[in-house]
Structures are given as C-alpha cells and as structure tokens.
Amino acid sequence: MSNTTQVPHRRPAGNHPGAGHAAPPRARRRPGSQQWAAWAFLAPVVLYLALFYAYPLYRNVDLSLRNYTVRSFVRGDAPFTGLKNYRTVFDDPTFAPALLHTVVFTAVCLVFQYAIGLALAVFFNQNFRLSATLRALFLVPWLLPLIVSASTWSWMLNSESGVVNAALHAVGIGPVNWLTSPSWSLTSVIIANIWIGVPFNLVVLHSGLQSIPAGLYEAAALDGAGPWRRFWSITFPLLRPVSAITLLLGLVYTLKVFDIIWIMTKGGPADSSTTFATWSYQLGFGNLLPAFGPGAAVGNLLVVAALVFGLIYMRVQQKQALS
Numbered sequence: 001m002s003n004t005t006q007v008p009h010r011r012p013a014g015n016h017p018g019a020g021h022a023a024p025p026r027a028r029r030r031p032g033s034q035q036w037a038a039w040a041f042l043a044p045v046v047l048y049l050a051l052f053y054a055y056p057l058y059r060n061v062d063l064s065l066r067n068y069t070v071r072s073f074v075r076g077d078a079p080f081t082g083l084k085n086y087r088t089v090f091d092d093p094t095f096a097p098a099l100l101h102t103v104v105f106t107a108v109c110l111v112f113q114y115a116i117g118l119a120l121a122v123f124f125n126q127n128f129r130l131s132a133t134l135r136a137l138f139l140v141p142w143l144l145p146l147i148v149s150a151s152t153w154s155w156m157l158n159s160e161s162g163v164v165n166a167a168l169h170a171v172g173i174g175p176v177n178w179l180t181s182p183s184w185s186l187t188s189v190i191i192a193n194i195w196i197g198v199p200f201n202l203v204v205l206h207s208g209l210q211s212i213p214a215g216l217y218e219a220a221a222l223d224g225a226g227p228w229r230r231f232w233s234i235t236f237p238l239l240r241p242v243s244a245i246t247l248l249l250g251l252v253y254t255l256k257v258f259d260i261i262w263i264m265t266k267g268g269p270a271d272s273s274t275t276f277a278t279w280s281y282q283l284g285f286g287n288l289l290p291a292f293g294p295g296a297a298v299g300n301l302l303v304v305a306a307l308v309f310g311l312i313y314m315r316v317q318q319k320q321a322l323s
Contacts (some may be wrong), residue, residue, distance in 0.1 A: 066080055254278070282295075
C-alpha cells in the first residue's frame, strides 16, 4: 500500500458554501429620467393653462387688433387694424363713465367687504357657543350661484313689490327706485356685490387669525393693553400678509363682475351702472351688429389692470421678504 496521502481538494473561497455572495450594485437612476418624470407630472397643468388661459388670452388680443365682423369671424379673414379698436374705445363717450363706475364699484366693494369680513372674523375668533354654526350660515351667500343671488336682490330692491321698500314704508320713508333710477342703480349693485363678497373675506381672514399665537394677546393684556390696543398693535400688523392676498384676490374678482350687474340693471338705466365688464359684453354680444374688436379691447384693459396690481403685490412681497 502506498503511504502517500491525498490532500483534499479545496474549493475556491468564493465558492465556499459558507461564503457570502456580493450583492450586485443597484442601478442608479439617470438624472434625465427624473427630469422626464417631473415633466410628466407638470404636463397636465401646463396643458390646462395653455388651453384655458394662454389660448383664450391670445385670441382676445387677436380680436382687439383686427376688424372682425360676423362674416370674417366665421371665415377667419379679418384684416389687421393695429390699435384702431383701442382708439375707438378711448374716443367713445361711454369710456369715461364706465371707467369711473368701474373704479367706484371696485374700490367701495373692496373696502366694505374687507372691513365687514375682518370685523366678523375677529368676532367669530372668540369661539363662543354656536360660533361654528353662525360662521357656516354666513357662507351661504358665497355658495349660492350668482344668478340666484342677483335675482334675489332684484326682487328685494323692486320699486313696487320689494321688501326693502316695504321696510322703508313701515318706518315712514318713501319708496326708492333702486334699479330704475340713475342715482341709485350703481349703489344697488354695490350693495349686492358686498353681500356676496363678505363671506370670502370672513373665511380667509379668520384662518389668518387662527395662526396668531394666543400668548401675544395674553402678554399684551398683562401689560394693560385694551381690546383696541391689542387689535391695532397685534392683530392688524400680523394679519397684513393675509390681508394683502385677500385684497388682491378681491380686486381681481371685483374687476370682472358681470353677472350681478347684468341681471340686476343691465348696466342701466342710461349707462349709470355700466362698468368695463358689462360694456365689453354689450359691445361684443349686446347689439345686432356686434363690435368684436372694441369689446375685446375693453376686456384687455381689465386684464392689464389686474396684471398691474398683481405685479405691484409681488413687488411689495419681495421687498417685505428682503427686509
């Protein structure tokens, strides 16, 4: 027998049964794939803005720069006229009254909507019993369709059968021609629009009040500050950012108010309640021979006004952020 011993065959270290196998490296996502994913999420928003904002705005600008008639509107061959439609609008005798009515309507509505909304927000911020129920009831004017609200106010302010004149008669005051008098028609639509816009200011300002720490009021009360002092030194300054966005949104909304004025007075009588919004509609659709170009020009003036105030708001916000 041979005395030689056989050396057992050794497996490679990597093939040993007890040796762990190294995990394959994970595939890293390419930066390009992440960008494509981001664009995929943004695509619906971009498409929505392009279809429902950018394209209508482009078409409105095109309408204001061409001499469109019903025939050329259908055929699409309206001649280019430049700024002629804007000159027509500026030379129209309705321009000055409509501009004045738009400014008065917007300014008065903004002031009263904000003031009443802020007062109600401070009142409901006390969290008393039935506070939530009453706050919900104040939202009813905001939730109703505008055609319902305007029709209701038209019935209430009716000269012969309206409840407002009935209430005035009960206290010995003669009837007022709210909707048929040039002296009262603009006031009537302002009252209706204030009633509709107060709930929006109430909701936004009340949410802003909820973010103010209660400890500030407690410290001010310990220092002897009264309710008015606490309001002007704490509430109003800390509510300034929320107030700014509330007024901006209210401004944009009020500039384009059409439904309420048209249903209640149709801009009359004698154009006493005509604003740029109703005038634009009258020019484009309220006549047998529509003036599409001047109507679009008036609408673009409203767009420019809203854009200017929006840029002013952004500029103020940037200055506040830097300071």
